[in-house]
Amino acid sequence: KQEVTQIPAALSVPEGENLVLNCSFTDSAIYNLQWFRQDPGKGLTSLLLIQSSQREQTSGRLNASLDKSSGRSTLYIAASQPGDSATYLCAVFFGNEKLTFGTGTRLTIIP
Amino acid sequence: NAGVTQTPKFQVLKTGQSMTLQCAQDMNHEYMSWYRQDPGMGLRLIHYSVGAGITDQGEVPNGYNVSRSTTEDFPLRLLSAAPSQTSVYFCASRTEGETQYFGPGTRLLVL
Numbered sequence: 001k002q003e004v005t006q007i008p009a010a011l012s013v014p015e016g017e018n019l020v021l022n023c024s025f026t027d028s029a030i031y032n033l034q035w036f037r038q039d040p041g042k043g044l045t046s047l048l049l050i051q052s053s054q055r056e057q058t059s060g061r062l063n064a065s066l067d068k069s070s071g072r073s074t075l076y077i078a079a080s081q082p083g084d085s086a087t088y089l090c091a092v093f094f095g096n097e098k099l100t101f102g103t104g105t106r107l108t109i110i111p
Numbered sequence: 112n113a114g115v116t117q118t119p120k121f122q123v124l125k126t127g128q129s130m131t132l133q134c135a136q137d138m139n140h141e142y143m144s145w146y147r148q149d150p151g152m153g154l155r156l157i158h159y160s161v162g163a164g165i166t167d168q169g170e171v172p173n174g175y176n177v178s179r180s181t182t183e184d185f186p187l188r189l190l191s192a193a194p195s196q197t198s199v200y201f202c203a204s205r206t207e208g209e210t211q212y213f214g215p216g217t218r219l220l221v222l
Contacts, residue, residue: 034211043201044154044213051208089154091211097161098169099144099203099211103153 002027002094006102013080014110021075021105023090028068031093035064035075038087038104047075047088080109112137115214117202123220124192132187132217134202140212142205143185144169145177147198148216154201160185192221 003026013019023033032051036044048057048064050073056065063076077084090102118133136143144159146169156169160179174196176188185204189196199218205211 032208036213043215044203046210046212049210091154096207097142097159097167098156100156101146101154103151 002092002100004090004092004100004102006090006105008105009103010106010108012108012110015080015082017080018076018078019080019107021077021088021090021107023073023075023102025071025073025092027094028071029094030068031096033064033066033073033093034091034099035062035073036089036091038089044089082109082111085109114138115202115204115212117200117214117217119217120215121218123222124189125222126192126194128192130189130192132189132200132202132219134185134187134214135183136204136212137183138204138206138212139182140204140206141182142207143179144203144211145175145185145187146201146203147171148201149198157187194221197221
């Protein structure tokens with residue numbers, strides 16, 4: 001079964017620190033991978049999309065990497081801010097049609 | 112562009128009632144999907160469509176019907192609501208190989 005795992009389920013860090021969120025997936029033959037942010041009671045906001053042929057994508061303070069051979073992706077957040085507090089979801093297209101989600105990491109930035 | 116819109120935002124149903132959750136997108140995306148989000152379960156795919164007139168089942172399709180008569184609209188029908196269908200429902204759309212965009216969600220409570 002194709003699965004996506006995110007560990008830890010929750011993470012708290014002091015403001016200003018750099019941090020890494022982890023995502024692992026069971027099948028290296030992926031189509032692409034997306035990172036999303038979800039605030040409490042809200043919908044999902046796309047942060048970064050990495051195509052299977054890419055190794056990383058950057059947007060502002062965010063950098064996402066992809067290592068298909070090891071089945072891993074990381075989301076790096078630089079200089080964390082309280083506004084970064086949210087749940088971060090990793091999702092993988094194992095084919096072109098169905099997106100499979102991890103259960104997310106709930107991030108709290110402590111002022 | 113309004114992006115992906117969903118109505119209603121919140122609905123309370125009694126067991127056995129039927130209803131339709133509406134979803135529309137104005138980005139001319141060929142792919143549309145419905146997910147449900149439950150605590151501890153993450154987002155799970157209910158049904159998806161790769162174009163007008165084409166739909167297919169996802170991971171948890173039982174109790175739900177969909178149709179796609181136009182590119183813009185992808186309604187989700189609950190045939191006979193059950194308490195197990197209490198959840199938050201998200202509609203999403205994308206074009207092939209690109210970012211998936213999500214609507215704001217519909218919170219459904221089945222009593």
